Amino acid sequence: MDQAEKLRRLMEKKDAEKKPFRVITVASGKGGVGKTNFTINLAVSFQKRGLRVAILDADFGMANVDILFGIRAKYSIYDILHNNKSMEEVSAILDNGIKIIPGGSGISDLVDIDIDIEKREKLLSELSKINNIDLLLIDTGAGLSPVVLNFSRVADEVIIVTNSEPTSLTDAYGLIKVLITENINNNIRLVINRVKNVREAQETFNKLSKAIAVFLKTNIKYLGFIIDDEKVGQAVRQQIPFTEIYPKSGASQCISKxxxxLLGTETKSSSTSIKEYFSKLIKIMGR
Ligand SMILES: Nc1ncnc2c1ncn2[C@@H]1O[C@H](COP(=O)(O)OP(=O)(O)O)[C@@H](O)[C@H]1O
Ligand SMILES: [Mg+2]
Structure with missing residues (x-):
């Protein structure tokens, strides 16, 4: 290693020390609203800005983060719990540096009382091998499972994705209602997907936030919108995130915004490292 390389590494280390470790859970009431596409493209956008990102695919019913990145995960957290696999075998590091942790049915196993202390310890020690991460993004399954609630409970921020269809809005409302009732109030923000323009996004947000203010007596924050863009479907078919193949597309610009x-708003990180985070998560899941 030459002097310049040494210096570069030192600077990187210093930068990393400045950034608090941050966990963002992405959830939705209804399925098919664009949650996974949002998550993976947000990850790409963060990574491009120099953050080190990992995605945990916690949608045990329809895990497809790997597919949308054009890879196929062979193992998942399930195999750490039941087949003695290691984190190296389970996770994938993409060319762009993003780390992917497939959850598989290991995610739903976490709430299972049959998973004994020893297995939980093993899981924690494997998960802790994912280090040097600034940001962990969690793509969850649709709806109101205990798993989704727990992932929201231990996150620093929760982003709820919805589109403007009434069914998607009522399901988003239902999810927010449960989060609030369960006292999971940690920085919930809304992303409105598949809109024609900024006005439609604002109107949709207003509708939902009004209902939440009236019936749940809470204010919900607006994070942003993504326009309905044919490039999204094209990117899905090519299994490459749209922010990578179509960086100038409307949808990519929305993600960038x-x-x-997100980077402009500081949040109070509740965990200082991935190990601390997973330790909390595993504890809360096993209750
Ligand atoms: N902004 C968008 N513009 C156009 N199509 C979109 C957009 N977001 C999502 N889609 C379409 O919706 C489909 C489902 O998205 P996905 O991210 O898999 O949803 P979820 O994870 O919520 O089930 C995608 O395959 C894509 O075709
Ligand atoms: Mg999905």
Missing amino acids: ISSE
Whole structure:
């Protein structure tokens, strides 16, 4: 290693020390609203800005983060719990540096009382091998499972994705209602997906936030919107995130705005490291 390389590494280390470790859970009431596409493209956007990002695919019913990145995960957290696999075998590091942790049915196993202390310890020690991360993004399954609630409970921020269809809005409302009732109030923000323009996004947000203010007596924050863009479907078919193949597309610009907004707002990180985070998560899941 030459002097310049040494210096570069030192600077990187210093930068990393400045950034608090941050966990963002992405959830939705209804499925098919664009949660996974939002998550992976946000990850790409953060990574492009120099953050070190990992995605945990916690949608045990329809895990597809790997597919949207054009890879196929062979193992998941399930195999750490039941087949003695290691984190190296389970996780993937993409060319762009993003780390992917497939959850598989190991995620739903976490709330299972049959998972004994020993297995939980093993899982924690494997998960802790994912280090040097600034940001962990969690793509959850749709709806109101205990798993989703727990992932929201231990996150620093929760982003709820919805589109403007009434069914998607009522399901988003239902999810927010449960989060609030369960006292999971940690910085919930809304992303409105598949809108024609900024006005439709604002109107949709206003509708939902009004209902939340009236019936739940809470204010919900607006994070941003993503326009309905044919490039999204095209990117899905090519299994490459749209922010990578179509960086100039409308949808990519929307993602970029959202990532700026997120980086611009400081949050109180509740965990200082991935180990601390997973330790909390595993504890809360096993209750
Ligand atoms: N902004 C968008 N513009 C156009 N199509 C979109 C957009 N967001 C999502 N989609 C379409 O919706 C489909 C489902 O998205 P996905 O991210 O898999 O949803 P979820 O994870 O919520 O189930 C995608 O395959 C894509 O075709
Ligand atoms: Mg999904």
